[in-house]
Amino acid sequence: GNSVTQMEGPVTLSEEAFLTINCTYTATGYPSLFWYVQYPGEGLQLLLKATKADDKGSNKGFEATYRKETTSFHLEKGSVQVSDSAVYFCALSDNKLSFGAGTTVTVRA
């Protein structure tokens, strides 16, 4: 079946550092891909999405590009802030949303 694999955490960074969280997927067809974020004590919220190959999703300084040739959708941010500390989930849409295991990111001041 369709699935998502993302890099395990936790990831700890200093403020203004570069963040990359790897995500690869296995799917039949061409699913839509998503990054969701869960801030402490809150539910998940959509961060960005891409619906077809080569699409780039972006929001709040985060970016991810849908790469069909490498079946990847890596999340990047050039300069993180303490407020970016959260759990990040990669997900794909295949009649339901299937999530990766989540990556905990902690940004130190």
Place this chain on the structure above:
Amino acid sequence: KAGVTQTPRYLIKTRGQQVTLSCSPISGHRSVSWYQQTPGQGLQFLFEYFSETQRNKGNFPGRFSGRQFSNSRSEMNVSTLELGDSALYLCASSLVAGGLGTGELFFGEGSRLTVL
């Protein structure tokens, strides 16, 4: 506009008991999905309801059940609770059936169940 509301936020039960969790979706949303979140298994899909019909179901035992009412509010029930049922149960609503179209789900803050 009000977000997804889940009640109760926290609850403690003992093994063998049953529990009912409630979810009120965003106004106008007809799809409600339920997920179980645990540190070991991550986010696992339980089921989805759309217009009062179960549209999709994950790989959970029959002890886990749900329903949706005509106003789109949804409940999930877990009977004969086990220690391993301790988790954060998340509800999400969407305009269209989950995973189709935009695939954007709007999540509630969850109901944290502890089974002793």
